[in-house]
Amino acid sequence: MKNYILTALLAISVFNVKAQDVIPTPNQQIPYDYQLYQKLNRSAYDTKYKFHSSIKGFNADDPYLKLRYDSLMNYGVDSLNRKSWVYRKLFQEHLLQFSNEDYNIYADFLPDFQIGRDFSGNRTTWLNTRGFQVGGNVGKNFSFYLNGFENQGKFADYINNYVVSNQVVPGQGYGKLAQDKQDWTYVTALLSYTPNKYLNFALGYDKNFIGDGYRSMLLSDVSSNYSFFRVRATLGSVQYQTIFAYMLDPGAPKLTNDRRLGDRGKWMAAHYIDWNVTNRLSLGFFQAVTWADAEVEGKRGFDFNYIHPFIFLRPVESANSFSPDKMRLGLNAKYELLQKTALYGQFMFDEFTAKEFFKGNGYWANKWAIQLGLRGADLFNVPGLNYLAEFNTARPYTYAHFNRLSNYSNYNEALAHPYGANFREFLGILNYSLKRFDFQGQALYAMYGLDPTGANYGKDIFKNYESRSVDYGSHIGQGIKTDLYILQGKAAYLLNPKYNLKIELGALLRQERNTLINNRTAMVTFGLRSSFRNLYYDF
Secondary structure: OHHHHHHHHHHHHHHOOOOOOOOOOOOOEOOOOHHHHHHHHHHHOOOOOOOOOOEEOOEOOOOOOHHHHHHHHOOOOOOOOOOOHHHHHHHOOOOEEEEOOOEEEEEEEEEEEEEEEEOOOOEEEEEEEEEEEEEEEEOOOEEEEEEEEEEEEEOOHHHHHHHHHHOOEOOOEOEEEOOOOEEEEEEEEEEEEEEEOOEEEEEEEEOOEEOOOOOOOOEOOOOOOEEEEEEEEEEOOEEEEEEEEEEEEOOOOOOOOOOOOOOEEEEEEEEEEEEEOOOOEEEEEEEEEEEEOEEOOEEOOOOHHHOOOOOOHHHHHHHOOOOOOEEEEEEEEEEEEEOOEEEEEEEEEEEOOHHHHOOOOOOOOOEEEEEEEEEEOOHHHOOOEEEEEEEEEEOOOOOOOOOHHHOOEEOOEEOOOOOOOOEEEEEEEEEEEEOOEEEEEEEEEEEEEEOOOOOOOOOOOOOOHHHOOOOOOOOOOOOEEEEEEEEEEEEEEEEEOOOOEEEEEEEEEEEEEOOOOEEEEEEEEEEEEOOOOOOOOOO
């Protein structure tokens, strides 16, 4: 209800202002969308500049990105207004935009209508989404963004099985979820305040992403939105980000002494510092702690011990012996090998026992995750031809904990990689943009170990790791060794760059097989789509 009230207030403000000439929105965060961000590669990975490419989303007013971003958002715009009002609204401008020297406000209708056919499951798929976005700025220091979507749909079998099993639409949240047709809502909100060039404060119901890859082993945007307060500080070649987030876990058992209704909650404090050592080399250090909002004996709430931004959280977490808090550490690195070409990697450190590690006996508690990738822009000197090749892996039981509420997850989904743990993944993505046409191809192979009934081999991060089936000899792929193959392609024609309105044709081939199953999916989709958001169905 609060979201709809806020929407109404913003809408009223839009209709009661006087239209003026369009002006840029300062300090606007670019919503993180892989398809859009890969078009910024030539600026983000330019060896002439020191740019903090691992902290998403980017600032549209950043001097290194502004020229490129503005050119993308204004492609084909008729600045002389020689076209009709209807033509400009459909293909060039926001549906509503009102500006003067003190504010800039825009609003759009965001449709996402799709029809498809899952030939393997002999199933017709469809999506009926009506959405909106409202954004802009008040003054030079304050900006805001809000979107909302009302959705009904019927997914391919493998996605529908995921929804039914996890009671969440991938990356979008909950709703009236049934066995076949789904009905859900999705809302994003972000308020941003930038008092000077060194600081930015943001209050949001959104996602965060850290890294230079398609996936992130530190913090990704795979899960649903969550509430957070975020601070970014920039000084010279160093940028620091801290996030305090509140999340929900509908699968956690309810407390017998807790009279509150609704899902149990959890907190996360995540700190990340990124240092551009040179124009080519960047190093980042990540640390995050998660803990339950309420323990067995009552409500705990936010722990202010974790609010200090300049300490290692391990001593604080260890001192809180009364709670099952869980600390994770990580590293992020990027080296720009060539102009617009970067080698990147991540290491997530969950637990480590040196004595057991050097014995090489596969001790279960030596848990870590690794990413290694290469990405670049304008491949073979072809403007708009971008690529990414990436390897990801996580040992069994990584990201899990003995307390479900302190594992690394949000609303029944992982906060890092969508496969959880106990997997290896190889993927490649090729994008090509030419005028209003966008083409993308993706190939993916993954190997992981599923659990037989009643066992825990470490892929499911929601299981208590004290129920593990292995102490020694733990290895990636243990359990029911499963292979996953995905090939998919998309071709789109951009109608309006302001809110990414496009006509899109897609095709997918997927096979998941082991000694017990051989699930195949072959499908095509066609639709009218809009908005900037990442929705992952490659699992």
